[in-house]
Amino acid sequence: MSALLEISDLIVDCDPETGERRDVLRAEVVARLRASGQHRAARLVLRWPATDGVLDRAHCDVVLLRAHVEMQRLSEEFLQGDRMRLLLEPMLAALRAGGVRAPYRVLDIGCGLGYVVRALAASGGLGRDVELLGCDLNRALVDRAEALAREERLDCRFVRGDAFRLEAPAHIYLSSNALHHFHGAALTQFFAQQRSACGFLHYDVQPSPFSALGAWLFHRSRMRKPLARLDGCVSAARAHAAATLLAAARRADGPLVGTFDAARSFLSVILRPMQCVVGVQRELAPAFLRELGPLARRLGELA
Ligand SMILES: C[S@@+](CC[C@H](N)C(=O)[O-])C[C@H]1O[C@@H](n2cnc3c(N)ncnc32)[C@H](O)[C@@H]1O
Known part of the structure; x- marks a missing residue:
């Protein structure tokens, strides 16, 4: 099979x-x-x-749009916007401290309906020197994300774009729930595309012996659309182990890479449903760690 x-x-x-x-x-x-x-x-x-x-x-x-609406509810429930902000703010502060010239473009790859970008734009506070952008392979999703942003009068943009042909270079790349779509050489290529960025923050499901059951329970109780239920369960099963992500990202020979919230114990698997692959250029890393403060304890070794 x-x-x-x-x-x-x-x-x-x-x-x-x-x-x-x-x-x-x-x-x-x-x-x-x-x-x-x-x-x-x-x-x-x-x-x-x-x-x-x-x-x-x-x-x-x-069908895809409806499934993504259900996915947005999941992101709201998992506070995905706040989760991203927790790491994005210190990374932006590191760019400023490191003298990187503004404006800073932040691009969410595989943004779907753009929830994370819209949530970041809606709550503000990132700074006037930050340009928020989302891209997705599917034009129908991007068009809807753009329409929602206009409706909500948000200062962000959405464009059709392929993770493997990033046309508008960004200072910081983000993604949520996208990494498990890329496997083997494609995963390495995904990170290789971002090797000259100042940094990246890629969140995805934390794989564990419980993630299949957890995903099934969650999708049964929260989702109504068959596509969202079926793909949601498969995506948890396809989520990469931290070691796989680190190996692919480090093979790309770009920024220093570590994982944030990767499970280290039974309890952390339960408490931390998502992990993040964090990349930061060597010269910005000390400022980033400083800006993270106590959160740096949740970041594994940057190498
Ligand atoms: C599981 S969805 C996650 C959407 C959104 N980030 C979220 O958390 O709701 C994965 C998204 O990645 C997009 N995608 C898949 N392959 C892509 C690629 N090569 N380039 C850009 N987007 C891609 C899909 O169209 C889809 O919208």
Whole structure:
């Protein structure tokens, strides 16, 4: 049986050069899900509309948008905006202390509906010298994120963009719940794209013997949409161990890298559902550690 797959990864295919969406054959998606033993997911996709075997793009986008609305509720509940701010503020302070020229561009990769960027913009306080940006492979999500930001009159922007072709270089890269989408060479490539950044903060689920059960309970009780439930459980199962993330990030030969909140004991697995891969350029690291204050104890070795 092949590795577990997320439906959302299979139903969106974009031309890497132009970003344009390409047709996706329903039978191919169904066959891949069956081959990985995900029969409920295969039955779900089999019910979706298709013309000449090609999945209806508008339908896929609506299903994805609805799943992302449920995902946003999860991020709200997990205080993902605050969690990111906890590390982003000290990193921005380190850039200022290190004499890096402003304005500072902060880019959230795989932003979905842009919850984290919108939450950071809404609560303010990062400084007038900070430009908040989100990007995602899927134009439908980015368009909705942009519309929400305009509705909420927030000072942030969203663009369509591929994690593997970052066109607008940023000082600091962020992501939430995106790392598990990239495996093997793709994970190394993800970090390699960011090697010249001042820093990065990538949060994802903390894998543990309890994460599969925890994710199942959580998604059963909180989520209504079948795609959100199925992909949510798979994403917890696909989450990378801290050692895998560190190895991939360090192979990229960029900033110093460590993990924040990576589980060190039984209790920390329960208390810390998310871990963060933190990257910071060597010359900014002392200021970053200073600015972190007592939080530095939750950061593993930077190397
Ligand atoms: C699980 S969702 C997380 C969305 C959001 N960060 C959140 O926490 O709600 C993963 C996101 O990564 C995006 N994504 C997947 N591959 C990508 C790539 N190569 N470049 C940019 N975005 C990508 C997907 O479109 C999806 O919106």
